[in-house]
Amino acid sequence: MSDSGVxxxxxxxxxxxxxxxxxxxxxxxxxLVLTGALSLSAADQPIAYSHKKHIAMGLQCIDCHSxxxxxPAATIPSVAKCMLCHxxxxxxxxxxxxxxxxxxxxxxxxxxxxxxxxxxxLVKFNHAPHVRAKVECATCHGDMTQAxxxxxxxxxNMGTCLTxxxxxxxxxxxxxxxY
Amino acid sequence: xxxxxGMAIDLDRCTGCEACVVACHAENNIPISxxxxxxxxxxxxxxxxxxxxxxxxxxxxxxxxxxxxxxCDEAPCEPVCPTYATYHNPEGLNVQVYNRCVGxxxxxxxxxxxxxxxxxxxPVWPEPMQLQHNPDVAVRMAGVMEKCTFxxxxxxxxKDESAAxxxxxxxxxxxxxxxxxCPAEAMVFGDxxxxxxxxxxxxESSRATRLLEELGTKPKVFYLERGR
Numbered sequence: 001m002s003d004s005g006v007x008x009x010x011x012x013x014x015x016x017x018x019x020x021x022x023x024x025x026x027x028x029x030x031x032l033v034l035t036g037a038l039s040l041s042a043a044d045q046p047i048a049y050s051h052k053k054h055i056a057m058g059l060q061c062i063d064c065h066s067x068x069x070x071x072p073a074a075t076i077p078s079v080a081k082c083m084l085c086h087x088x089x090x091x092x093x094x095x096x097x098x099x100x101x102x103x104x105x106x107x108x109x110x111x112x113x114x115x116x117x118x119x120x121x122l123v124k125f126n127h128a129p130h131v132r133a134k135v136e137c138a139t140c141h142g143d144m145t146q147a148x149x150x151x152x153x154x155x156x157n158m159g160t161c162l163t164x165x166x167x168x169x170x171x172x173x174x175x176x177x178x179y
Numbered sequence: 180x181x182x183x184x185g186m187a188i189d190l191d192r193c194t195g196c197e198a199c200v201v202a203c204h205a206e207n208n209i210p211i212s213x214x215x216x217x218x219x220x221x222x223x224x225x226x227x228x229x230x231x232x233x234x235x236x237x238x239x240x241x242x243x244x245x246x247x248x249x250x251c252d253e254a255p256c257e258p259v260c261p262t263y264a265t266y267h268n269p270e271g272l273n274v275q276v277y278n279r280c281v282g283x284x285x286x287x288x289x290x291x292x293x294x295x296x297x298x299x300x301x302p303v304w305p306e307p308m309q310l311q312h313n314p315d316v317a318v319r320m321a322g323v324m325e326k327c328t329f330x331x332x333x334x335x336x337x338k339d340e341s342a343a344x345x346x347x348x349x350x351x352x353x354x355x356x357x358x359x360x361c362p363a364e365a366m367v368f369g370d371x372x373x374x375x376x377x378x379x380x381x382x383e384s385s386r387a388t389r390l391l392e393e394l395g396t397k398p399k400v401f402y403l404e405r406g407r
Contacts (some may be wrong), residue, residue, distance in 0.1 A: 103353045122277055122317040175274040
């Protein structure tokens with residue numbers, strides 16, 4: 001292909017203004033869908049679970065998210081743990097009946113995860129050192145005592161992590177989290 | 180005192196069995212290279228066993244030498260990286276940050292030990308081996324450089340367990356996969372800042388040498404020469 005041929009080829013490919021608008025609109029629509037997918041609403045959870053009610057009864061975060069102080073993941077409790085109390089408490093409520101159904105079938109409740117790093121972030125987060133450093137659960141997860149739904153109250157990005165790491169004098173080495 | 184991780188490899192003990200290579204692949208989610216990739220020079224082995232032949236047939240002696248990232252104190256790969264994707268961390272490890280790497284290849288070109296490997300494509304494993312990935316190690320994507328990390332995930336875990344139990348890290352508590360897998364115990368890993376550690380004592384042996392030491396890279400992997 002001669003030089004002018006290349007030029008023509010490129011010129012022919014230039015998008016017209018209206019085409020740019022269309023692609024921008026598509027990108028915007030895609031972004032809207034994406035943000036919609038990221039912010040889970042109460043309707044996405046299989047059971048309308050209220051953190052507020054349970055914490056008001058005196059439960060601590062660690063009672064259900066029992067691995068937070070010893071492992072990398074805080075973990076979502078199994079249906080068996082729900083049934084420890086709900087075998088006797090509130091058995092007439094419709095949402096509690098749903099739990100009993102899952103338990104009777106021997107199936108786990110398909111909770112939707114609310115927090116978590118994107119796969120491509122390559123972050124290896126570990127709860128235990130944070131609990132040992134006496135970081136309050138609310139620092140990263142917001143005030144769940146007032147939350148009726150399981151949803152993301154605090155947005156996590158590298159800035160939020162590093163701000164705290166700087167303040168507390170924790171390691172700022174890349175390999176602390178990314179490896 | 181801060182740690183300074185290092186390794187010593189006793190070449191008298193190495194039989195070239197490549198158990199370290201297998202252990203490294205399993206631990207660090209390294210894809211299994213195909214003959215086609217080998218033909219185009221695109222294999223990935225964070226740890227390889229070099230062979231050297233001495234003498235003529237039938238009086239041949241084979242020398243084996245496991246070669247991994249030497250975690251140089253004066254690492255030639257570091258100053259050439261335009262994105263600071265490879266740098267020295269406070270524990271003397273030469274760290275590769277995959278998120279930062281844009282794949283310029285400068286580091287691999289500048290590495291005298293040729294222990295850096297590039298992901299030309301997204302890695303694939305023969306079924307069902309993709310199910311046995313180590314969750315503590317990233318699966319690297321296409322377009323980034325990678326290399327031996329001294330099993331940084333095991334170092335992190337060892338330090339985390341020591342912090343949780345309140346007991347100080349003892350020599351030998353942390354073992355990279357290759358060290359753990361070596362049946363001849365030819366490889367030893369430990370803290371070079373601790374003069375009592377096994378690796379420090381081996382590094383001071385009269386047999387101890389370092390690979391291409393004359394380049395001034397100050398590697399932290401010590402090879403104990405074969406006895407004569």
